[in-house]
Amino acid sequence: MTQATGIVGEFLSLKEETDAELLTMQCGDFYEFFGEDAETVGEELDLKVSQKSSHGSSYPMAGVPINDLTPYLKALVERGYRVAVADQYETDDGHAREIVRVVTPGTLLETSDADAQYLAAVVGGDDSDEYGLAFADITTGRFLVADAADGDEALTELYRFAPVEVLPGPDVRTDDDFLHLVRERTDATLTLHDTESFAPRRADHTVGEQFGRETVDRLGVAQPAIAAAGAVLSYVEETGTGVLASMTRIQAHHGDDHVTLDATTQRNLELTETMHGDSDGSLFATIDHTETSAGGRLLKEWLQRPRRSLSVLEERQNGIAALASAALAREELRETLSGAYDLARLASRASHGSADARDLLAVKETLATLPAIADVIDSNPELAASPLSAIVDRPDREAADDLREELAEALAEDPPSTVTQGGLLQRGYDEDLDTVIDSHEEVQRWLDSLADREKRKHGLSHVTVDRNKTDGYYVQVGKSAADGVPDHYEEIKTLKNSKRFTTEALEEKEREVLRLEEKRGDLEYELFEELRERVAERAELLQDVGRALATVDALSSLATHAAANGWVQPALHEGNELVIDQGRHPVVEQTTEFVPNDVRMDRERGFLVVTGPNMSGKSTYMRQVACIVLLAQVGSFVPAREARISLVDGIFTRVGALDELAQGRSTFMVEMSELSNILHTATEESLVILDEVGRGTATYDGISIAWSATEYLVNEIHAKTLFATHYHELTSLADRLPGVENVHVAAEERNGDVTFLRTVREGPADRSYGIHVADLAGVPGPVVDRSRDVLKKLREDKAIDVRGGTETNETQQVIFDLGSGQFHGSASPDGGDKESLDPATESVLEELQSTNINEVRPVELLSQVQEWKQRLEK
């Protein structure tokens, strides 16, 4: 390509200045893309690409009218592009252009999505495993920082906030494994931002400047989190979004305040989307009855970040309790809330300078909902006595009223969406403006009555006065009357049925009206900008009011759901007892005639082995327990007749996931790394849900792993655990290990038909129904019969040790007789049946026994298990 000159040359040299993938440049009334950019945009957005000739060469070109740029930008950014925007401005000798903004997924202000839009940065510690994270939602001004003890915790936070764009710090950039997991667990675009901005001193300075030195010192987060925050701020500034002013507050997200919910668990419990990736059918979609997008955002945040503080949870519970019983007042609140707009978003738009008069009107209307809501609360004794009154009193109500009044005095009732053509402000707001408006209206009246005057004065019929772009103002006279116009009429155009004239007086008024229009437009715009700036200065106030309204909305939503579905307030406590009477699964109960079930767990009964036929309801039962505990720690009521819930520090799940095979990962490998993560992180205060661990490999390997994991959880971790399994063998652990109990989901078999009762009962299931289910599913008869034969043949003795048993403190041995389906304690601890084992089996068992799966990496474990298998087969 020859060196481009002219407009294309200007485009290409601007393109060199930016690292954005695409550039669009203002050329008069259009934004244009040239060259490769034009082709990309043409393909992505189906935009027409034409050819622009420039000095003998020709370049692809695609453009959109200035006012239509936003939807195109949005579409490009949603496809993961970063787009630089160059604006044109006047200079003494013509015009020039410069890049004013780079729009990226995390800095797109024009989003119409109600969800939070987080821009994140993640930084590794210099010589520790620690990570620091920062999250900013530029559309609402929310800014959070968090420490993470290690890479896993950093990934968990990233999954929790689901950022749309991530800035990896300099050290994280080279960690391919970490980046791979970020890509896998979030939909974020990864952007390499200037390394300098992550430098400790510089970041510390940036953050101090933005939020105030003292605030930063009080945050109590480690240096990497500050580095991440500094990088985010510098990125927001550099991309030219101009919203830094709306970021008024920095908050530390302390993991300890929240229930640990790793990415897998958030997915397994289908918190915000189902396993299939739909938002419908998720727990959030089920319980969300919020009226405002800010309320919905807050409720989602609560679900993703359940709390551990009893006082925080009780405040929410008490709010919900009051709202749940005050049905009428609740409906009134929701009705009022339905008129509220997203104040945090409006504040960001005001800071950015893109809020129009309608946006400010929305601010005014929303500010007015706060006292309306406070009135409803005050006039209902139950609500007035609840934490709701403190919630609505938290923002500075007086300042909110002042701002609302100021806006009410300033804004016109129905302003246009353009801000440059007047009509934005009310009479009486500004004296100078009133004078201009008076003169403008006077001329306008003269023009409006001109046609009538001319008709009367000159005896003309068919006269109209109008204006258009080419002719300006004109008097139009019908053909039949056109000959009778007075001499001072000057003809400007002949049409088919009429003629257009102008007069000196009309021309003069036209000049006047244009001057006044311009003056009015300019003055109004100036006054409007000042007003908008004053609103932007109150960003923090708007965020506070927005938060209060969102809180009332989220609580009302939870109360509405509780009241409609018969949910109850759980008794929360810091002990160990988890008792759920007649619990239900919050999502499944919506679509099924649900059979409620009980749970009782405490220190003496901390591990439940859940058995039952396939499809009987084991998974549902366990998830139901996890969801109820989670909802309780959101502060919500729960689907049960009664519940007493001990607060947990984390919920961990290992549930067969559907999507792993699609991702080309070995199911067993995933299963083992998830198990390993649980065994490493769960504590005595955690809730662990294991669904068929060990299923992904050969039966005996599976049993061995399930067995030893159970021992470890019971003996070392003491976490409350529910473990569903098809390995009937594991049910014998209940007799041997204190704290382990069997429950089963009941089914009845009569004349070969199995009826699922969905009722959970004490004790192990009678037997495994696998072959029966195969039969039901229509597997051919001969195959079913033959599998029964094979099962019979497989029933041979195997010996397994139980660790941590009660009878002696020593390891004891039990023999599992697959023939009878029973375990027998060994006759003597070191002799007996053990001698009947061949040396190879014995050595494998010894190694298995001495393997601490908590210390072995999953990959090694896998190959170790394979090796044992080969030795046993030999």
Ligand SMILES: Nc1ncnc2c1ncn2[C@@H]1O[C@H](COP(=O)(O)OP(=O)(O)OP(=O)(O)O)[C@@H](O)[C@H]1O
């Ligand atoms: N308590 C209940 N009341 C009504 N329906 C239920 C109940 N529990 C489970 N179900 C329904 O039963 C079906 C099977 O449940 P689930 O997947 O939990 O079984 P499972 O025992 O875990 O099966 P598998 O062992 O094959 O994984 C689901 O469609 C679920 O909606």
